Amino acid sequence: MSILVGTETKLAVSGLTGREGSFHGMNNRRYGTDLVAGVTPGKGGQDVEGVPVFDTVHEAVAETGANTSMIFVPPRFAADAILEAEDAGIELVICITEGIPVHDMLRVYTHLRRGTTRLIGPNCPGILSPGKANVGIIPAHFFSEGNVGLVSRSGTLTYQIGNELAQRGFGNSSIVGIGGDPIAGTSFIEVTDLFEADAETELIVMCGEIGGEEEERTADHIAEHVRKPVVAYIAGFTAPPGKTMGHAGAIVSGSRGTAAAKAEALEAKGVRVGRTPTQVAEIAAEIVGAKV
């Protein structure tokens, strides 16, 4: 098993004809993801290496049965592309685009929450279910199938931690990047619940960072609802207040959103927090035993 993406995924990429969209879309297809369509207004009828391109998501869904959408369009058009995918009946929208205005995301988020479409991201690396499907920009060759569910607000840090885990023999059920923006379509809590319900996942690793209170809320949720072991990592202990550290959402506001407060909140609820990526893998190995 895996979560969110897998062998049943039928992917339509909004922005498939663009440079990034085609590079990563084709990478995902080579990995084995069932890439069924591209969407670029005005380019309907064309194809990208044999993948048909449609003018609208609605056409793509009608013609190919696409159930998952990956958004690779520039920030000023991205909110509209997400709304289009939702309106076309797509179940899962994964938005890679970085730099979408917050007010656009407030409206999109509120609208999607009233329906059934799930949004992952924006400003995220996507989702990889090793051996099954890769939707996004995660370099799949570092990861193999296994029992660790990994959820993170960051891309490269996920690869670093995933690699540390791989060196100790761990593989992954799924790796989910929820993104580094202040408004994320799907939260740590929701992904943790999906891993909790996933038969393959034995251990959950969550990788948080400064800004907001999601990690603190997740700590409370884990204590009440999650039985599987969780190991956490928090980035940004040395971040000064008031400075945005790369991700739009990574900012310590006054005394709020600090890494120390997050680590404390998690540890208070019995979640072990690795102080370095290496330590996360060591704790994981202690908990479930290395599987070399």
Add this chain to the structure above:
Amino acid sequence: MDLLEYQGKQLFRKHGVPTPDGRPATTAQEAVEAAEELGYPVVVKAQVLIGGRGKAGGIKVARDRAEVEEHAGAILGMDIRGLTVHELYVERASDIAEEYYAAILLDRTAKKPMAMLSRMGGMDVEEIAEKDPGAIYMVHVDPLVGFSDFHARRLAFGAGIAGNVVRPVGALLTRLYETFVQEDALLVEVNPLLVTGDREVVALDAKVTIDGNSIFRHPDTAAFRDVSAEDPQERMAKERGLTFVKLDGDIGILGNGAGLVMSTLDVVAQAGGRPANFLDAGGGSKAEAIVDAVEVILSNPNVRAVLFNIFGGITRCDEVARGLVTAFGQIEVKVPFVVRLDGTNDKEGRRILAEADLPNVIVEKTMDGAAARVVELAAAGAAAS
């Protein structure tokens, strides 16, 4: 992007939020001209992006021309908590009957805008929250519905403001919400929100933060950006499209991806070092970006050693290695570099570095090892100088 008071008030006026009449000024002469136009008494206010201006002596009432000259001269060039005052705002003095507090901000946890009102204005909001948490009344606003009259009524009655200003305060809040949405703000704060003796309500201060990602649709706001007030190193990085934050240590840091760079800073700090900067060269860092990054990092004279921590995903380690070799060919590098390359094309990257045999470049295999090494080298550099 934080706006100065007078810039925030410009946006307020655009959306009908009442403010006292005022003019910006950059010299004592301009301040006098502004005051003559406005009529006395006026308030001369330092324009800096930090709180506590009044306590620091950056806000003064002037009753005549001589006083304006005196105060403007004293405030211009003044240091307020580390920031130098380059601009003034000269505003007609208001008669103060009551001071309230109003704000609209993004509540990240609820993922909704939140409007706040308090009768206890004129002081630090965190201070109010600490002293008397019940004194601040808050309501969430559905972003698809917007700010309705009932929100204003709930705030006014909830905060317990004077009955005869419920309507005008409500009207101000409605306009404030409009400013918040239409200007793509993350925060609009009015502290104090003033009630005059004639029971008029005006925004006496304005604290506005605009979402940097929205600037493409706000050319007027983009023009508010004051390049001269920015740290020169941060400005240089921004011009080169690098995500950079200056810190106060002596170890230059470069990595790819915001999370990994934050983690690198932490690991260096745990090894006993002090990072000089956060620099995210981005996904897919090409050789030119690496050259730019090296220049930006080394433009800080405090840097005694540099750590490159790359985990290649989209970024290819061979590209990073080539960029580093090019940079060393163009720039005179006097401090040691510790380079850790892992991930996509890492072997090729390490081979390129080995072949180039750059002076002062040490290749380490792990993040922890690289951090320990760079801390050692920075300490040795400090001891030698």
